[in-house]
Amino acid sequence: MNGGMSSVMLVARREIATHIRTKAFLLGLLITAVLVGGVAFAPKVFDRPDSYKIGTVHSQQLPLKAAAPEAEFEWRAFPDEAAAKKAVLDGDVDAALIDNTKVLTDGEIESELGVLLQSTSRELKLGAAGVQVQPLQMVSVGADTRYQAARTGIAVVLVVVLFMLIIGQVMMVAMGVVEEKGSRIVEILLTSVRPWQLLAGKIIGLGALGLINLVTILVVGVSASVVSGVAVDFPPGLPGIVAGVLVWFVLGYAFFATLAAALSSLVSRQEEVGNVMSPLTMLMMVTYFGAFYVTSDPTGPLARVVSLVPPFSSMVMPVRMAAADVPFWEVGLSMVLMVLAVLGVLSFGAKVYERAVLRTGARVKLRDVLRVK
Amino acid sequence: MLEISELRKRFAGGPDAPEGKVALDGISFVVRPGEMFGFVGANGAGKTTTMRIVMGVLQPDAGSVSWQSRALEYADRRRFGYMPEERGLYQKMRVADQVEYFGRLHGMDVAAARAATGDLLERLGLTERRGDAVEALSLGNQQRVQLAVALVHDPEVLVLDEPFSGLDPIAVDALATVLQERCRGGVPVIFSSHQLELVERLCDSVGIVSAGRMVASGTVGDLRAVEGRTLRVVVRDPAPGWADGLPGTVTVTGDRHVLLATDGDDQEILRRAMKAGQVEHFGTEQPTLTEIFKEAVA
Numbered sequence: 001m002n003g004g005m006s007s008v009m010l011v012a013r014r015e016i017a018t019h020i021r022t023k024a025f026l027l028g029l030l031i032t033a034v035l036v037g038g039v040a041f042a043p044k045v046f047d048r049p050d051s052y053k054i055g056t057v058h059s060q061q062l063p064l065k066a067a068a069p070e071a072e073f074e075w076r077a078f079p080d081e082a083a084a085k086k087a088v089l090d091g092d093v094d095a096a097l098i099d100n101t102k103v104l105t106d107g108e109i110e111s112e113l114g115v116l117l118q119s120t121s122r123e124l125k126l127g128a129a130g131v132q133v134q135p136l137q138m139v140s141v142g143a144d145t146r147y148q149a150a151r152t153g154i155a156v157v158l159v160v161v162l163f164m165l166i167i168g169q170v171m172m173v174a175m176g177v178v179e180e181k182g183s184r185i186v187e188i189l190l191t192s193v194r195p196w197q198l199l200a201g202k203i204i205g206l207g208a209l210g211l212i213n214l215v216t217i218l219v220v221g222v223s224a225s226v227v228s229g230v231a232v233d234f235p236p237g238l239p240g241i242v243a244g245v246l247v248w249f250v251l252g253y254a255f256f257a258t259l260a261a262a263l264s265s266l267v268s269r270q271e272e273v274g275n276v277m278s279p280l281t282m283l284m285m286v287t288y289f290g291a292f293y294v295t296s297d298p299t300g301p302l303a304r305v306v307s308l309v310p311p312f313s314s315m316v317m318p319v320r321m322a323a324a325d326v327p328f329w330e331v332g333l334s335m336v337l338m339v340l341a342v343l344g345v346l347s348f349g350a351k352v353y354e355r356a357v358l359r360t361g362a363r364v365k366l367r368d369v370l371r372v373k
Numbered sequence: 374m375l376e377i378s379e380l381r382k383r384f385a386g387g388p389d390a391p392e393g394k395v396a397l398d399g400i401s402f403v404v405r406p407g408e409m410f411g412f413v414g415a416n417g418a419g420k421t422t423t424m425r426i427v428m429g430v431l432q433p434d435a436g437s438v439s440w441q442s443r444a445l446e447y448a449d450r451r452r453f454g455y456m457p458e459e460r461g462l463y464q465k466m467r468v469a470d471q472v473e474y475f476g477r478l479h480g481m482d483v484a485a486a487r488a489a490t491g492d493l494l495e496r497l498g499l500t501e502r503r504g505d506a507v508e509a510l511s512l513g514n515q516q517r518v519q520l521a522v523a524l525v526h527d528p529e530v531l532v533l534d535e536p537f538s539g540l541d542p543i544a545v546d547a548l549a550t551v552l553q554e555r556c557r558g559g560v561p562v563i564f565s566s567h568q569l570e571l572v573e574r575l576c577d578s579v580g581i582v583s584a585g586r587m588v589a590s591g592t593v594g595d596l597r598a599v600e601g602r603t604l605r606v607v608v609r610d611p612a613p614g615w616a617d618g619l620p621g622t623v624t625v626t627g628d629r630h631v632l633l634a635t636d637g638d639d640q641e642i643l644r645r646a647m648k649a650g651q652v653e654h655f656g657t658e659q660p661t662l663t664e665i666f667k668e669a670v671a
Binding site: 007010011014017018179180183184185186187188189190191192193194358 | 428429430447450451453455457459460461462463464465466470474475477478479480522523
């Protein structure tokens with residue numbers, strides 16, 4: 001057994017060493033890192049807090065900051081109305097308050113600023129008249145939705161990342177299997193390693209490369225969010241979500257990659273890979289769209305059911321966990337089912353691969369492979 | 374000792390040949406330690422199928438292969454060296470990395486695999502290309518790498534399918550030298566080839582296969598003995614009818630008569646020839662492997 005595992009690790013190491021040196025891998029890593037970093041900084045760039053410049057003529061500065069703590073206000077005093085009017089028309093200020101009685105604007109006033117000025121001025125005057133107004137108390141009776149926007153955002157990014165990584169690595173497994181079969185290297189390899197060792201080594205090696213990619217994305221994403229300040233909106237359970245993503249990636253990848261190896265061992269030429277893989281590609285696409293749908297409705301009945309059914313659960317569950325709180329038993333059940341599915345696929349895939357990989361030439365029918373013995 | 378006995382293999386037929394095709398029809402032979410066994414036969418005779426069965430790439434329908442008097446197993450084959458008919462290497466992998474990788478797959482540790490790789494590349498004249506990707510090499514050089522892959526783990530048995538095809542004479546010599554060394558070290562070597570004069574020069578024994586059967590096998594000397602020696606006499610301008618009553622056949626080219634005989638009393642033949650005219654040549658000739666081969670598969 002010891003010798004068996006060392007062969008597997010040799011095969012896996014070759015896969016990693018061969019691909020990690022290629023420009024395609026390094027470039028891909030760089031591009032995803034830049035993209036994810038960009039996503040983390042995007043809210044900072046596009047979603048700046050409101051800021052207003054307000055001019056005054058014979059007026060006091062209103063306590064707008066107290067009413068709208070998120071916004072920035074900049075005050076400028078003008079000697080007379082004419083100067084203030086010019087500043088408004090030139091766009092130097094957004095509005096100008098004259099004699100505490102009227103507001104000059106260029107066209108219609110921005111509604112938020114208008115309401116703020118109106119209500120603050122009213123409160124000030126009522127206060128001056130001795131009337132105390134109790135501000136309305138806001139009470140939420142629904143779920144805690146403070147982090148909802150951030151959670152949905154994380155879920156959407158996750159769907160795309162998981163899908164791209166899984167389909168990318170799975171296609172590499174398929175191409176690798178056909179490379180070895182088509183060039184007959186497999187004939188030499190199989191005199192020194194067992195088919196399952198070759199298969200396991202290839203899947204583990206390419207999976208490790210996928211994990212390197214995923215960890216890079218997570219590290220860049222989280223650190224960029226901390227630097228950009230977006231991270232303050234992240235939900236408190238983030239480390240759990242990240243750990244879950246890694247586990248689900250491994251399970252989903254193992255499922256699809258094993259099937260990919262089995263299917264691609266049926267053909268001998270690279271041109272035939274797309275064709276023989278099409279049912280599996282379809283299955284991955286359905287999983288992807290399912291997961292995408294779940295980002296918009298993470299608590300609906302469809303999301304709850306699909307997040308339990310393998311292999312869909314491998315992408316739907318992590319996305320659901322990011323987008324909403326999922327009961328512990330559902331996560332556990334989903335994981336158990338997925339692990340069982342992976343084990344089933346491994347035994348099926350290893351059998352198909354072993355029987356088909358030496359049968360070079362025309363495409364081998366899956367039926368024929370399964371019928372033997 | 375590697376013993377191949379009564380191998381049979383039929384390939385499933387397609388729609389146009391429902392009967393299938395018999396590739397091996399009970400082939401048997403033995404290769405002893407330190408013996409270089411040349412495997413010759415027409416295309417499709419069954420050489421590659423036999424070698425693939427020996428290496429476990431194909432399963433025979435019947436028959437067996439044994440090594441050291443035991444049924445050949447996977448663990449034994451791990452110590453064999455194999456060069457398949459259709460060459461297979463990782464095109465994008467570097468030469469030295471590749472040879473070393475196969476050494477490690479055969480169970481060598483890093484240091485041993487590296488040392489064996491360096492040594493082999495040196496002998497095969499590939500040291501300068503060790504850092505190049507295989508795809509950047511000429512076909513002849515790729516074949517040398519293929520051979521290095523088969524030899525790196527110091528195999529106990531070598532099974533090489535057409536190792537010399539497509540090589541230039543210098544590469545043929547380099548390869549032949551390496552194989553002879555291994556052979557002298559006690560390793561049985563089986564190789565197939567269409568270059569019969571090469572087989573004749575290198576091999577201790579030869580197997581001639583035709584239509585899935587071994588039609589002749591043994592040492593080159595044995596085969597010649599079976600085929601028999603031929604007496605060749607050339608007489609210039611002899612009297613007509615000089616060879617009447619003598620065994621063999623006479624062909625006439627100009628004023629030269631050539632008598633070829635495989636039996637009869639050579640002294641009697643010589644006396645008759647000298648009486649008839651001027652004897653230009655008198656001697657026995659051994660058949661070449663090519664002649665034996667043509668005779669055997671005819």
